Amino acid sequence: MAKQANLYSFPSVPEHLAPALRAYVISCQEAGLARHNVFKVAVSGGSLPKTLAQALLAPSTGPADQVKWDKWEIFFADERAVPLDHPDSNYFLLKQELLDKISGPQPTVHPIDVEYLNDTQELADQYEQVLVKSFASRDSVKLPIFDLLLLGCGPDGHTCSLFPGHELLRETSAWVAPIEDSPKPPPRRVTLTLPVVTHAVRIAFVATGAGKREVMKQIFEEGAAGGLPCALVNEGAGERASWFVDADAVEGVSYPRRPFSL
Numbered sequence: 001m002a003k004q005a006n007l008y009s010f011p012s013v014p015e016h017l018a019p020a021l022r023a024y025v026i027s028c029q030e031a032g033l034a035r036h037n038v039f040k041v042a043v044s045g046g047s048l049p050k051t052l053a054q055a056l057l058a059p060s061t062g063p064a065d066q067v068k069w070d071k072w073e074i075f076f077a078d079e080r081a082v083p084l085d086h087p088d089s090n091y092f093l094l095k096q097e098l099l100d101k102i103s104g105p106q107p108t109v110h111p112i113d114v115e116y117l118n119d120t121q122e123l124a125d126q127y128e129q130v131l132v133k134s135f136a137s138r139d140s141v142k143l144p145i146f147d148l149l150l151l152g153c154g155p156d157g158h159t160c161s162l163f164p165g166h167e168l169l170r171e172t173s174a175w176v177a178p179i180e181d182s183p184k185p186p187p188r189r190v191t192l193t194l195p196v197v198t199h200a201v202r203i204a205f206v207a208t209g210a211g212k213r214e215v216m217k218q219i220f221e222e223g224a225a226g227g228l229p230c231a232l233v234n235e236g237a238g239e240r241a242s243w244f245v246d247a248d249a250v251e252g253v254s255y256p257r258r259p260f261s262l
């Protein structure tokens with residue numbers, strides 16, 4: 001049987017989870033650099049950018065602990081169809097929480113093209129073309145293989161803008177797809193599709209707080225049979241998926257925790 005997703009639980013976010021997430025991201029960065037001299041990562045919105053900032057803006061503890069921002073290419077795992085300075089924009093959120101606070105060499109960031117905000121299909125197609133261009137230097141790619149996806153998990157079990165029971169979960173050919181009826185506002189968005197998510201080299205979920213406890217039970221106890229998007233990612237990615245959670249989020253969840261190690 002394929003190995004299962006890793007579940008790492010930490011007593012506190014700033015003291016324990018954030019430093020572990022930092023070590024994990026840096027190890028993915030080094031693997032990406034060894035592979036193709038660049039680190040291709042996609043991030044989602046919600047509470048994730050704040051935790052990422054805690055992890056990645058911390059002072060370096062030595063030569064092996066360097067965030068090499070100028071080697072990063074940052075994409076959006078999902079994005080809302082709003083201007084880039086709109087409070088609902090995931091780009092705006094990441095910029096405020098993280099990008100604006102990076103000093104020195106800067107990452108390359110790929111926001112959506114706001115010229116196409118009125119047509120979410122076109123918006124998704126254009127963003128897919130951004131991926132095609134970026135990943136084209138690799139063999140004949142059927143799917144973009146991100147070095148790392150950094151994702152959140154909604155209280156309903158959604159991730160990216162892939163929602164439970166939505167027809168988008170059955171998308172098999174597009175890399176980026178539009179959604180016009182997101183149950184979480186705002187309704188109009190674009191998202192990476194499930195095949196792209198599950199094919200990433202590594203996938204890290206961050207889920208914290210007691211508000212996630214019920215859905216964590218469903219994801220980890222029912223697994224893919226429960227049909228939640230996060231559980232489908234776990235099934236597709238197996239041990240390439242790692243969950244960084246706090247104790248509140250997984251209290252009472254029956255699933256083996258792993259001691260964190262790289």
Ligand SMILES: O=C(O)[C@H](O)[C@@H](O)[C@H](O)[C@H](O)COP(=O)(O)O
Nearest residue numbers: 044045046047152153154159160
């Ligand atoms: O644009 C979005 O809505 C986010 O990308 C979404 O996928 C988010 O990651 C989850 O809803 C978890 O959000 P929280 O971490 O805030 O619970």
